[in-house]
Amino acid sequence: MWFFFSPKVVFGDEAINYLQNIKGDKCFIVTDKNIKDLGMVKILTDALDTCGKQYEIFAEVLPDPHEEDIMKGKGACITYSPDIIIGLGGGSVIDTAKAIWAMNEFPNFAIDDLHPFNEELLSLGKKTTMVAIPTTSGTGAEATWAIIVSRFQNGVWVKLEQSHKSCIPHYAILDPVFTKGMPPKLTVATAFDALAHSFEGITSDWKNEYSNAMCLKAIELIFKWLPIAVKDGKNIEARDHLHQAANMAGMGFGNSQVHIGHALGHSWGAIFHTPHGLSVGIFLKYILMYLINNPDENDIGKQILGKLSKQLGWAEWRDDNRSSANIIIEKIKQLEKECEFPQTLKEIGVSKEDIEQNSDMIVSLCYQSPSCVMSPRSPDSEDYKKLLLYAYEGKDIDF
Ligand SMILES: [Fe+2]
Known part of the structure; x- marks a missing residue:
């Protein structure tokens, strides 16, 4: 037995408008300061405003996301209690969003619980919908079940390669509007x-x-x-x-x-x-x-x-x-x-x-x-x- 897992992929010009078809009103947006400053969060919130969805923005993801920052996002997400979690950014942002998604549904979980043999995670996605919107064309994080987290261990920042096959986002929205400004x-x-x-x-x-x-x-x-x-x-x-x-x-x-x-x-x-x-x-x-x-x-x-x-x-x-x-x-x-x-x-x-x-x-x-x-x-x-x-x-x- 083998498998092929993937998100539902929406691609091409104006793919962002597909958000109106996704069930749920409250969106928790995970992103970073750079993406916000570049005006990309505005493109997303404009699309959410158009379809009458509410949102809260967590823009504190850093490159090579540290465990502590992810846990901070988890807390903010649980407090907001969204229907939809949206990761808008590069691989670090989307990995952080996937970890927050998993720990929002299983509040007792920590990063170490996001591993392939955790059977409880098989039911992930029943409470919230996960949408990944990449702003770079590279990591593929919107399509994978991997979550890369940095942890300071024995004097170096070790990259933990956490994963679970249920951590694949429900939707990957590939709109080139987000990448056309990439240097x-x-x-x-x-x-x-x-x-x-x-x-x-x-x-x-x-x-x-x-x-x-x-x-x-x-x-x-x-x-x-x-x-x-x-x-x-x-x-x-x-x-x-x-x-x-x-x-x-x-x-x-x-x-x-x-x-x-x-x-x-x-x-x-x-x-x-x-x-x-x-x-x-x-x-x-x-x-x-x-x-x-x-x-x-x-x-x-x-x-x-x-x-x-x-x-x-x-x-x-x-x-x-x-x-x-x-x-x-x-x-x-x-x-x-x-x-x-x-x-x-x-x-x-x-x-x-x-x-x-x-x-x-x-x-x-x-x-x-x-x-x-x-x-x-x-x-x-x-x-x-x-x-x-x-x-x-x-x-x-x-x-
Ligand atoms: Fe890679």
Whole structure:
């Protein structure tokens, strides 16, 4: 038995107006100060005013949301007692909204109770409707059951990867009006997060035909539309397609898994506080090269990537898997250059000494990450350290 879970997806121009069809009067809006200052909360509240819904705004979410802030939101939500919870923002906001949603319905729960084996959570969603409205095209948080929470533990901010399959929002509203103002750098970094979701999702040990379909289409759309959106951020067609792609990537990895790129990205981010899309995006081509180099004769990573390259029309069907898979690496390098995305860790201002001093901790955090076990090739600690150094220097993986 396997499964494919997803929210109901409303997408395209004026998708925000679908809110009038969602039952309930009182809305608890979870967002952040930046989103509010950019006028996006106003777009949402205007839509709610039009359909006569009431609302309260909790705009205190910070990047990499801390447990304490989420608990504050939980308290405010319980006091307001809404019919609908709306997460308006990037991944941090939507993850916070999902955690608040779960703990609003189960007030005795804390963050540690949001785990896959909590059977009580199977009835989540009976009391309140959860609506996720992403304002970036990257995390796919509106489509997944994962909730990433930062907790200060043993001297570092550890990213807890909480999850429960009932934590998928009821609705994902993908309106490009919220992304058309995204600056190019953020557009690219978040799109590379979605690209990482797609490539890791399609090679993960938990891949399946449904998740494969989502990941494949997301990759195709990102390669086509990202350069257009970078050149012309106001191009609604490009924004719309990138928004759909990030959502598909979310459904892809949400029903499969990410693996060592995200294990490395989360662990790196815990130490150096690099934005998520930037860290997982930089690691992407290095971990794919690592999969392609798997010496195991029964390795399937290379086969998957070789086939993917052919499905995307980048290689001929008669080509062998290794050379076809290698084209993917070249395509990623081209996209990085075209969109001015950093190709190495060196470019984001970290020194080699910083890496050497922290590599044991990063490797230890990788092993603590649930993502690390889903890769078709599992690095040992020496491989993890080499991946870090190669990604720092920009060297092609040769091991
Ligand atoms: Fe991600």
